[in-house]
Amino acid sequence: MKNNSALFPIILFFVGLILLGTVLLCLPFARTSADLSVLTCLFTVTSAVCVTGLSVVNISEYFTVSGQVIIMCLVQIGAFGYMLVSTGLGFLLGKIALKDRKIMQELFDISSFNGLLKLLKKAIFIVLCIELIGAVILSFNFSSSYTLPKAVFLGIFHSITAFCNAGFSLFESSVETFSNSSVVLWTLSMLILFGGLGFFVLVDIIDKFYSKTKRLTFHSEVILWTTACLILIGAIVLFFGNYNFFSDKSLGYIVNNSFFQSLSFRTAGFNSIPVDILSAPIAFFVMLLMFIGGGPGSTAGGLKITTLVLIFVFVRALLKGENEYNLAKKSIDVDLIKKALVIFIVMVSILFLFFLIMLYIEQNIQPSQLIFEVVSAFCTVGLSLGVTSELTDLGRVILILAMFMGRIGAVTILIYLINTNKNKNNIRYPDGRLMIG
Numbered sequence: 001m002k003n004n005s006a007l008f009p010i011i012l013f014f015v016g017l018i019l020l021g022t023v024l025l026c027l028p029f030a031r032t033s034a035d036l037s038v039l040t041c042l043f044t045v046t047s048a049v050c051v052t053g054l055s056v057v058n059i060s061e062y063f064t065v066s067g068q069v070i071i072m073c074l075v076q077i078g079a080f081g082y083m084l085v086s087t088g089l090g091f092l093l094g095k096i097a098l099k100d101r102k103i104m105q106e107l108f109d110i111s112s113f114n115g116l117l118k119l120l121k122k123a124i125f126i127v128l129c130i131e132l133i134g135a136v137i138l139s140f141n142f143s144s145s146y147t148l149p150k151a152v153f154l155g156i157f158h159s160i161t162a163f164c165n166a167g168f169s170l171f172e173s174s175v176e177t178f179s180n181s182s183v184v185l186w187t188l189s190m191l192i193l194f195g196g197l198g199f200f201v202l203v204d205i206i207d208k209f210y211s212k213t214k215r216l217t218f219h220s221e222v223i224l225w226t227t228a229c230l231i232l233i234g235a236i237v238l239f240f241g242n243y244n245f246f247s248d249k250s251l252g253y254i255v256n257n258s259f260f261q262s263l264s265f266r267t268a269g270f271n272s273i274p275v276d277i278l279s280a281p282i283a284f285f286v287m288l289l290m291f292i293g294g295g296p297g298s299t300a301g302g303l304k305i306t307t308l309v310l311i312f313v314f315v316r317a318l319l320k321g322e323n324e325y326n327l328a329k330k331s332i333d334v335d336l337i338k339k340a341l342v343i344f345i346v347m348v349s350i351l352f353l354f355f356l357i358m359l360y361i362e363q364n365i366q367p368s369q370l371i372f373e374v375v376s377a378f379c380t381v382g383l384s385l386g387v388t389s390e391l392t393d394l395g396r397v398i399l400i401l402a403m404f405m406g407r408i409g410a411v412t413i414l415i416y417l418i419n420t421n422k423n424k425n426n427i428r429y430p431d432g433r434l435m436i437g
Contacts, residue, residue, distance in 0.1 A: 010408055014049060014078075018404075021045035021074045030067035039393055044071065046400045049078035050407035051299055053167025053269040053382020054373075056389045056396060060170040065153070071168060072157050078407070079164035079195070079299040080124075123199035126206060127163065134159035134191045141183050162191035165299045167269025167382030179272040180253060185260045188270060193231075196267045196294030197223055218330055219306070223295045226305045234262030234289055241282035245273060265289050267300035269382025276386060283372055283385070290381045291351075301380030301406050303347055310340035347409060351378050354402045362395045373399065378406040 024030055025041040040056055044063075047054045048071045059071060139155030146154065154170060161168045171177055178184040194202060204220040216224070235258040239246060246254045257272050264270040266289040278286065293302015313327050314337045325332040351374065358370045369387045376383045377399045391399065 014404065014408060017049050017074065017077060018042070018046050021049060021070065024070050025063070025067055029064065030070055031063055032067075033062055036062055039396060043396050043400055045074060046403050047382065048074035048166065048168065050380050050403040051075055051079050051164050051166040051301070052377060052380040052403045052406075053161070054377055054384060054388055054399065054403070055168070056391070058172060059168060060172070068157065068170065072160055075164050075166045075168065076160050079166070080127075119200070119203055122203045122206070126202050127199070130191065130194050130202075131159050131163050134163065134187055137187045138184065141178075141181065141187075158188065159191060162188045162268060162270065163195040163299065165192060165195045165267045165269075165294065165301075165380075167264075169270060173274075174271045176272055176274065179257055182252065182256050185256045185272060189260050189263050192263050192268045192270075193227070196263075196298050196300040197227065198295035198298035200297050201295060218328075222309055222327070223305055226309055227295070230266065230289070230292065230305070231259065231262050234266065234285075235259045237285055238262055238265070238282065241279060241285070242273065242277060245277050262289075265381070265383060266292060267294045267302065267381060269376065269384075271383065275383065278385075280368065283368065286383070287372060287375045290375050290379045290383065293379055293381075301378075303344060303379075307340045307343050310337055311344055313337065314341065347378075350405060350409065351375065354378060354398060354405075357398055358395060361398065362391060365390060374402060377402040378409075380406045 022038070022042045022045045025045055026036075026038055028034075031041075036057070040062075043054075043056055044059065046052075059068060063071065135152075135155045137155075138158055139152045142151035142154045145151075157168075157170055158175075160166075167174075169175060175184065175188065197205075201220045201223050204217055208214050208216050238261050239254060239258040246258075249257075260270075260272050264272075265286045291303055292308055293304055294300025296304045296306055309327065310332065313325050313332055317323075317325050325334060325337055354377075355371050355374045358374055359367060362370055365387050369385045372383075372385050373387060373391075375381075380403060388399075
């Protein structure tokens with residue numbers, strides 16, 4: 001219990017934020033309908049804090065501007081997460097707990113803590129600058145259809161939810177209305193991309209930009225290359241998978257929406273094309289994208305890109321019969337491989353368990369729709385095939401747990417692995433022989 005005491009502050013942070021947000025959304029000034037249940041508010045708040053974006057009601061219709069501001073703030077705080085908030089508080093108090101330093105070292109791959117506070121200050125400044133630029137561009141484009149105050153609020157709201165990869169939108173059909181707007185789609189795309197790369201990678205890129213002699217870290221290079229490949233593959237598959245929908249559209253429309261959906265479907269949950277046009281194979285492919293997620297230390301959920309890369313390295317070495325794990329002429333520590341495999345197995349197991357429970361509870365909804373909903377919730381993406389509002393109260397509670405577990409799951413597993421004593425049991429047992437295949 002002592003070794004895993006670092007887990008409790010993380011859980012308490014998210015639980016406390018969710019409870020506070022639920023209380024605020026239940027107050028009359030935050031909602032437009034007196035019939036809005038506590039469970040609906042709890043679901044919405046959990047989705048916001050866990051930067052998911054799933055909602056059982058239209059937030060622009062059922063929540064006032066004050067309620068929408070609360071949701072936006074919860075998304076922002078939830079995106080920064082426990083470690084950024086706790087470390088920031090530690091900075092203000094003049095000290096950082098040793099357990100938090102150990103976790104930050106593992107999460108951000110920092111070899112020394114001398115530059116930790118500098119890194120966090122840079123990260124916060126960069127995030128706010130990116131969101132501000134995004135808000136200005138979006139507000140300018142929205143001003144052609146809305147009054148200036150409304151356009152500014154819409155710009156700020158969507159800039160924050162896009163960067164935080166939350167997927168909440170104040171438009172009735174997400175951003176389908178702007179499927180012909182290159183500026184809106186690419187602005188949202190860049191916000192989603194930057195948010196999904198990770199704070200450490202953003203700081204690394206900025207440092208590289210100002211220092212021409214500095215090289216990007218190996219971590220950043222892996223994240224950037226893998227992200228580029230996933231975006232390109234996703235765009236190609238989504239284009240050909242929805243060819244009938246794109247067949248009568250212009251080339252610009254096809255390129256803009258294919259790339260936007262490739263980015264958004266993996267981490268954010270916005271949709272510029274109707275989700276119900278997705279065929280079964282494409283919906284399955286989208287679930288794979290959602291499961292992969294973004295970079296570690298980012299606003300995105302999912303397995304994480306680096307975990308996927310490490311599993312690839314392991315499988316490749318296994319197939320080649322190699323005893324060493326290498327990537328791009330770099331040697332990979334076997335402990336990293338082990339951690340990646342543990343995270344993958346545990347996350348798949350939890351995801352499978354949530355799906356089985358939902359199958360038992362929601363027998364009136366098709367299994368394909370349920371698994372899509374569960375993956376979206378657990379990987380904190382927020383994409384839906386339109387069945388979220390049809391879930392029973394118990395089904396909504398299960399999705400709340402899925403979102404919560406998805407948000408803190410990988411970090412919790414990682415902390416457990418960090419705090420587990422190495423070589424705790426040095427007893428060597430006789431070899432056991434098993435047949436496989």
